[in-house]
Amino acid sequence: MGAEIIKERDGARPEGFSVHPDTSVSRLMFRRNLFGSLLALAFLLSAHGAQGEEVQTSEGCVSNYDQNKDYFPDKLKVDHAEGFEVSYHKHYKRVKVAAPWKEGGESFEYVLVQCGTPAPKGFEQAQIVTVPAKTLIVLSTTYFYFVEGLGLLDRLIGIANFKRVNSPAILKLIARKKIAEVGRNVDLNLEYTARLNPDIVMTYGTGNPYRDSYGPLMQFGIRVGVFAEYMEPTPLGRAEWIKFMALFFNREKKAALLFDNIARQYEAVKQGTKKVATRPTVFTGKSIDGTWYMSGGNSYMAAFLKDAGAHFLWSDNTSRRSLHLDFESVLKKAADADYWLNTGLWKSLAEGRAEDARYAFFAAFKAGRIYNNNALLNSEGGNDYWERGIVNPHLVLADMIKIFHPELLPDHKLEWYRPLE
Amino acid sequence: MAKPFNIAHCFISGRNRPSRAVLWGMLSFMLIFLFLLALSVGSVSIPLETTLDILMHKGEDLVLHRIIWDLRFPKIFTALLAGAALSVSGLQMQTLFRNALAGPFVLGINAGAGLGVALVVLGTGAGITLMGNAGLIAQLSLFLASILGAASVLIVVLSLSQRVQNNVTLLIVGLIFGMMVNSLVSVLIYFSEPEEIQSYLIWTFGSFRGVTWDKLAVLAPAILSGLMIALTTVKPLNALLLGETYARSMGLSLKSARRLIIMSTAILAGSVTAFCGPIGFLGIAVPHLCRGLFRTSDHRVLFPAVLLIGAALALISEIAAQLPGTQQTLPLNAITALLGGPVILWVILKRRIAVNA
Numbered sequence: 001m002g003a004e005i006i007k008e009r010d011g012a013r014p015e016g017f018s019v020h021p022d023t024s025v026s027r028l029m030f031r032r033n034l035f036g037s038l039l040a041l042a043f044l045l046s047a048h049g050a051q052g053e054e055v056q057t058s059e060g061c062v063s064n065y066d067q068n069k070d071y072f073p074d075k076l077k078v079d080h081a082e083g084f085e086v087s088y089h090k091h092y093k094r095v096k097v098a099a100p101w102k103e104g105g106e107s108f109e110y111v112l113v114q115c116g117t118p119a120p121k122g123f124e125q126a127q128i129v130t131v132p133a134k135t136l137i138v139l140s141t142t143y144f145y146f147v148e149g150l151g152l153l154d155r156l157i158g159i160a161n162f163k164r165v166n167s168p169a170i171l172k173l174i175a176r177k178k179i180a181e182v183g184r185n186v187d188l189n190l191e192y193t194a195r196l197n198p199d200i201v202m203t204y205g206t207g208n209p210y211r212d213s214y215g216p217l218m219q220f221g222i223r224v225g226v227f228a229e230y231m232e233p234t235p236l237g238r239a240e241w242i243k244f245m246a247l248f249f250n251r252e253k254k255a256a257l258l259f260d261n262i263a264r265q266y267e268a269v270k271q272g273t274k275k276v277a278t279r280p281t282v283f284t285g286k287s288i289d290g291t292w293y294m295s296g297g298n299s300y301m302a303a304f305l306k307d308a309g310a311h312f313l314w315s316d317n318t319s320r321r322s323l324h325l326d327f328e329s330v331l332k333k334a335a336d337a338d339y340w341l342n343t344g345l346w347k348s349l350a351e352g353r354a355e356d357a358r359y360a361f362f363a364a365f366k367a368g369r370i371y372n373n374n375a376l377l378n379s380e381g382g383n384d385y386w387e388r389g390i391v392n393p394h395l396v397l398a399d400m401i402k403i404f405h406p407e408l409l410p411d412h413k414l415e416w417y418r419p420l421e
Numbered sequence: 422m423a424k425p426f427n428i429a430h431c432f433i434s435g436r437n438r439p440s441r442a443v444l445w446g447m448l449s450f451m452l453i454f455l456f457l458l459a460l461s462v463g464s465v466s467i468p469l470e471t472t473l474d475i476l477m478h479k480g481e482d483l484v485l486h487r488i489i490w491d492l493r494f495p496k497i498f499t500a501l502l503a504g505a506a507l508s509v510s511g512l513q514m515q516t517l518f519r520n521a522l523a524g525p526f527v528l529g530i531n532a533g534a535g536l537g538v539a540l541v542v543l544g545t546g547a548g549i550t551l552m553g554n555a556g557l558i559a560q561l562s563l564f565l566a567s568i569l570g571a572a573s574v575l576i577v578v579l580s581l582s583q584r585v586q587n588n589v590t591l592l593i594v595g596l597i598f599g600m601m602v603n604s605l606v607s608v609l610i611y612f613s614e615p616e617e618i619q620s621y622l623i624w625t626f627g628s629f630r631g632v633t634w635d636k637l638a639v640l641a642p643a644i645l646s647g648l649m650i651a652l653t654t655v656k657p658l659n660a661l662l663l664g665e666t667y668a669r670s671m672g673l674s675l676k677s678a679r680r681l682i683i684m685s686t687a688i689l690a691g692s693v694t695a696f697c698g699p700i701g702f703l704g705i706a707v708p709h710l711c712r713g714l715f716r717t718s719d720h721r722v723l724f725p726a727v728l729l730i731g732a733a734l735a736l737i738s739e740i741a742a743q744l745p746g747t748q749q750t751l752p753l754n755a756i757t758a759l760l761g762g763p764v765i766l767w768v769i770l771k772r773r774i775a776v777n778a
Contacts, residue, residue, distance in 0.1 A: 187611050288623045289698070290496070290630020291750050327630060328488045329464035329748040335484040357633050361487050 059132060059250065062116030065091070071114040074252040079263070081240035083228040086247060091117035094126070095247055100228040101207040102321075108226045112247060129223045132250045133199035139184040139213055141382065142229065143202050144170050145391040146242040149258050150251045157196055160184035164382025185211045190220060200225050200248050231320050234303045235393035236263055242391065258391075265394040272408045273309030273401060280338035280404050282310045283330065283364075285322065286346075287356060292325040301342070304393075308400035309408075313337055331361060339403065340364035341417075343372045345381070349420050368419065371403050375418035385416040441722070444714060448729045455736045459497045460489065462745040491634065496739065499632040502644045503697050504707075504735025506689040508727045509651050511704030512711075513682045516658045516720070518592050521768050524705035529574040529599030530687060532606070534694035537570025538563060539606045539621060564639055567695030572687040574598060626752035627698040629739050640696050647688035651724070654682050658720040701754055702761025703738075707731040709768050734760060 062071065071091045078085065084097045095110040109126035113119045119128050137158035138147060144167045147156055153169055158180040165171055173179045182193045184203065193201065202225045205212045214224045225248060229241035239262050246255030282305055284295045295301035297317025305312040313333050317323060334340075340362060346352050349370065352359045359365050376384035389396050392415075399417040402409045461472045467485055475482075475489045507524075514523040541563050578595050610618055632640060657678035660668040669675055693700065711726040712718060738756040 287631075288620055289626070289628040290632075291623070291628065323748070324750055325748045326464035326743050326750050328492045331488060331492065332465040332484055335487075356631070357635055358487070358491055361484075361491070 060115070062091075062114055065117045067091070071117065072250070072252070074250075074256075076243050076247065076252045076256060078240060078243060080234055080237040081229075081232055081243070082237060083231055083241070084244050089120070092120050093131075093247060094123075095244070097226050097228055097244075099231070100205045100226050101231065105207055106205070108224075110225070110247075114250075127218070127223050129200060129248060131248055133223075133248045135196075135198045135200075136248070137180075137182060137193065137196065137198045137201045139182070139188075139201065139203035140227070141165065141167075141387045142390045143227065143245065144387045146245045149242060149391060150246055150249060150254055152245075152249060152251070155249070157198055158182045158193065160188075161382075163380040164378065166376065166378050166382055166384040166387050184213045188213045188216065190216050193217065194220055194222065199223065202227060202245065204228065204230065229390070230300075232300050233298045233320055235300045235307075235396065236266055238300050239263075239266075239391055239393050262391065262393065266397060269394045269397050269401065270307045273307065273405060276309040276405055276408075279309055279311040281313055281334075281336075282339040282341060282404070283313050283334040283337050284340070284342045286343050286352070286359070287327050287330070290327050292323075292327055292330045294323045294325050294330065295342070296320050296323055304397060304400060305341075308397055308404055310339065310400070310404045327358070331358070334364075335361060336363045338364060338369060340370045341373070341400075341403075343370055343420070345374070346370075346372055346420060347374065352420070368421065370420045371417045372420055373399075373416045375414065375416050383416075389416055441715065448726070448733070452729055452733050452736075455733055455740070456497060456501075459500070459736055459740050460493055462740060463488070463493060464743060464745070464748050464750075466746065492630075495632055495634050495637050496629050497736065498637060499629040499640065499697065500735040500739040501732040502641060503629060503693045503700065504703055504731040504733070504738075505728045506644045506647060506693050506731075507700060507704040507735075508707035508731025509648060509724065510686040510689040511706075511731075512708040512720070512723055512727045513651060513654065513658065513686055514704075515708050516661055517679065517682050518589075519661075520589065520592055521709070522705060522765070523592060529578060529595045529602055530571045530690045531694060531699050532599035532602040533570040533572070533574030534567040534691045535570070535625075535699060536574075536602050536606050537566035537568070537691075538624065538695060539609045540570075541566045564643070564692060564695045568643075568688060568691035570602075571691030571694070572684075574602060575683050575687050624698045625754075627700040627754040627757070629697055629735070629753065630743075630750075632696050636696060640692055643688060643692040647685045647692065648728070650681055650685035651689070654678060654685065655720045655724050658682070662718055662720075698754070700735075700757055702757045702765065703731060703734055706761035706764035707734060709764055710734075 067090070069090065070088075072088050072093060075088050076086055083099070084095060086093055086095045091114045093110075093112040095112060097108040097110075099105060100108060109123070111120060111123045111126045111128045112131040113128060115130045115132065133155070135155055135157045136147070136152065138144065138156065139160040141159075141164060144159075144165075147153060148167065148169050153173065156170075156173065156179055159165070159170065160181070160183055162174050162181045165174065170179070180192065180196055182196070183189045200223045201213075201217055203213045203217075204227045205214050209215055214226050217224045225244070227241055227244065229238045229244075232238040232241070240259055242259055243252070243255040246252050284301060284305075285293045287293070294314055295312070296319035297312070297314045298320050299322070302312050302315055306315065314323065343352060346355075349365065349368065352365065352370070364370055373385045373389075374383055378384075385396075395415050398409055398412045399414050402412045402414055403417060460476075461467065461469055465485075465488055467475075467488070471482070471485060472489060475486050511524040515521060517523070574595075578591065578598060581591065581594050610621060657668070657673055657675075660671055660673050661675075661678070665675060668678075690704070707727055707730050708723065711723050711730055714730075715722050715726050717723065735757075738753060738760060742751045742753045742756045744751060
């Protein structure tokens with residue numbers, strides 16, 4: 001396994017060139033030799049502990065390929081997430097992300113081939129990825145706890161931005177210089193990313209070719225796992241994308257275990273609001289230059305609010321993405337609403353009033369019933385809600401129940417939400 | 422200046438061309454009609470009766486009252502003022518540079534204002550949103566940054582213009598300077614956080630709807646004073662039409678005329694850009710529409726005409742952008758481009774024909 005990693009991470013390896021035909025990159029990769037070996041060494045040292053728990057064929061490469069053997073004994077079942085599907089075929093898996101930002105738009109297909117077995121033919125459209133992948137870069141903070149939960153921290157070699165990290169595990173990796181900062185979207189450092197030569201980069205798409213990272217990466221021949229967890233209509237669906245990440249590392253078993261635990265806890269918390277007598281009305285977001293960005297009626301946020309025993313005023317809307325509304329239509333509908341959630345960067349009511357004095361027209365503002373999900377920010381404004389919140393939907397839900405029905409959870413202390421004063 | 426463009430033929434037949442008095446009447450009527458229309462249509466449908474009640478302070482529904490008084494009125498006044506400001510500044514630029522395609526934004530004024538705004542929004546690093554974060558001080562700093570940005574670009578262009586007597590060269594200098602300034606903005610964007618980039622991007626879409634009464638209290642006096650200065654340039658502008666040599670022979674101080682024109686343009690375009698974003702096309706298109714409608718190049722006529730039509734077109738764009746009857750909205754710049762683009766195309770094509778003939 002150790003030699004394996006060194007070989008894999010050695011830039012001079014001829015196979016490396018076929019992935020990156022661009023010669024300038026090849027030159028860069030030569031220069032990386034020493035750096036790569038050092039990194040690999042560091043890798044070996046840190047990888048030692050994590051390897052202990054799952055020593056099976058699925059973790060390494062196959063040396064004698066047997067075409068009749070099923071190389072993926074642990075098969076995933078997807079219960080809540082709608083954004084990806086997987087099918088198993090003896091030595092490879094097919095994964096499809098059908099609508100990463102909207103129905104009918106671009107889709108992404110993957111053929112995940114067990115290392116040491118031949119790549120199947122006839123999948124020209126798909127990205128072929130050898131699994132288990134040995135190195136990964138994640139471009140969104142929302143995947144940090146997927147990486148940690150699946151025990152993949154030792155394979156993480158890069159993230160988008162150092163400044164916005166809250167996760168102690170990732171901060172430790174930064175402090176030890178184990179991971180690189182590669183940027184994303186408009187400031188993605190493609191050359192640097194190529195030089196790191198990751199097996200897979202995990203990111204997301206918004207459908208804007210000028211901003212999204214996956215396009216330039218894929219053109220470069222770098223494999224890109226396109227997440228669409230933010231498009232899921234339920235919080236559990238969003239958290240279940242941990243399974244999507246697991247597929248690339250043959251960590252199905254672990255993912256199922258983690259997710260079942262999350263789902264069980266979520267359902268348990270949700271039970272509490274089943275019989276609430278009243279559902280307080282609530283709305284979300286704020287206006288930027290007169291356009292109000294409201295959660296879609298079919299978004300995971302809408303599902304959160306419903307599960308928390310509230311009545312989201314835009315719940316009859318069918319959009320999964322945020323709505324762009326006129327200020328006056330929001331005022332008309334939500335002037336008397338009981339609660340107002342997720343007000344961007346505000347840390348106080350005064351900030352809101354300074355931004356636009358008309359916010360004070362809302363009853364929720366006057367009554368001080370505005371809760372923002374930014375109680376846990378690091379010094380640079382990075383929000384833990386977008387890290388730990390993703391894999392703890394039950395705790396986010398508990399926060400909301402505490403807001404709408406405090407009597408149901410007398411002992412719960414708000415985690416990410418805070419009342420603005 | 423090229424010979425006056427006659428757009429009147431597009432919609433009024435040559436023989437029955439209305440007199441100017443009728444035109445002024447029609448324009449004023451149209452503006453009043455648009456004003457009332459903008460007051461009564463919007464995402465929230467409010468019956469005309471209720472609207473009138475609210476205007477008389479008789480309405481009982483507090484929310485509707487606020488929609489009319491605090492959402493629609495400031496938006497309408499902003500549109501009127503911004504439309505007038507951009508169009509007047511376009512008229513000035515077109516005459517000063519004798520270029521049919523000149524507008525408030527071609528001299529890098531827009532870029533300069535944008536840089537000022539970007540420095541405040543992206544440079545603070547505190548995730549300040551465009552329409553203020555710390556009340557009046559933020560408002561004023563944004564506003565001053567924008568005007569200062571516009572003015573400093575203009576001062577550079579103006580000082581170059583002392584050496585470069587040729588207005589076309591000056592125009593090109595302005596364009597290139599604008600590009601250089603814009604590249605500074607993109608560097609700022611590159612090093613900014615997602616939330617800041619998002620507010621900056623939304624700002625570039627242009628919007629009259631983010632302006633509240635307290636912001637209007639800064640914007641309106643700025644635009645009105647800019648318009649007052651512009652008014653004093655009507656006579657020099659007329660003289661410039663006949664050529665700089667002629668203007669000089671009439672004893673006109675070109676230097677001070679230029680200075681006044683550029684000062685008012687900096688105030689007009691800079692303040693609108695600070696509060697509403699870089700709104701395109703109106704400034705170029707409206708002067709042409711007016712020359713066509715009134716069949717004159719006389720700035721004594723054009724100045725009020727541009728004022729009225731600019732205000733009207735801005736209001737039409739705003740009404741269209743908010744898609745009456747729906748909750749959704751469109752970016753304002755998309756609408757002004759749709760309205761103004763064809764006019765500009767028409768000017769270019771018309772010019773080519775004139776040159777070829």
